[in-house]
Amino acid sequence: MSLKRPTWIPVVTALIRKGSKVLVGQRPLGHSLAGQWEFPGGKIERGELPEEALARELREELAIEADIGTLKLASTHFFGDTGIMIIFYDVHFWKGEVKAVHHMDLRWVEPQELRSLPIPDANKKILDRITVLLEN
Numbered sequence: 001m002s003l004k005r006p007t008w009i010p011v012v013t014a015l016i017r018k019g020s021k022v023l024v025g026q027r028p029l030g031h032s033l034a035g036q037w038e039f040p041g042g043k044i045e046r047g048e049l050p051e052e053a054l055a056r057e058l059r060e061e062l063a064i065e066a067d068i069g070t071l072k073l074a075s076t077h078f079f080g081d082t083g084i085m086i087i088f089y090d091v092h093f094w095k096g097e098v099k100a101v102h103h104m105d106l107r108w109v110e111p112q113e114l115r116s117l118p119i120p121d122a123n124k125k126i127l128d129r130i131t132v133l134l135e136n
Contacts, residue, residue: 006083012054013041014091015072015134016098018108022134024117025061025103037107037117039088050087058094061102067093072133077122086122088130111135 016023016039024037042057044050051068058066069090076085100106109117111134114127123130 004081006078006081008083008085010044010050011041011084011086012044012050012057013039013086013088014054014058014066014068015039015088015130016058016066016091016094017134021108021110022114023098024107024109024114024119025100026105026107028102028104033120035104035118037114037119038123040103051089054089054091058091062096062106063099063101064094064096066091069093073126073129075122075126075129077125084122088133 014023023040025040027033027036027038029035040058040061041054042061044053045056048056050071054068055066058064069092071087072090073088074085075088076083078084098106111131114131119127
């Protein structure tokens, strides 16, 4: 009996901070997990380094030029036979004003507020780890 290897999708995510708050965006209607709040980011395209992918995603989603900081956390999550690997980076510096180009809405929230928002299960299962990172 052979087990089918899962398909893996690498995703990069930004922990964009302003003071004690972090930026989250509300997923648009018509997309998977519509209405849930997520950290900005997206899929790594073929040939991209993770940091390049995140800089591109932040240009596309938020209309900013970001200085991608330190890799802070990596985690995995499965949707059926598909696995996603989420790679979280700190982003402390950017040029431009964040705009909801992709998301329905954007919010700056305190780390503890994340617990009261509908967020994807992939983030919910590591929320304690994310909160510790954001509070330090």
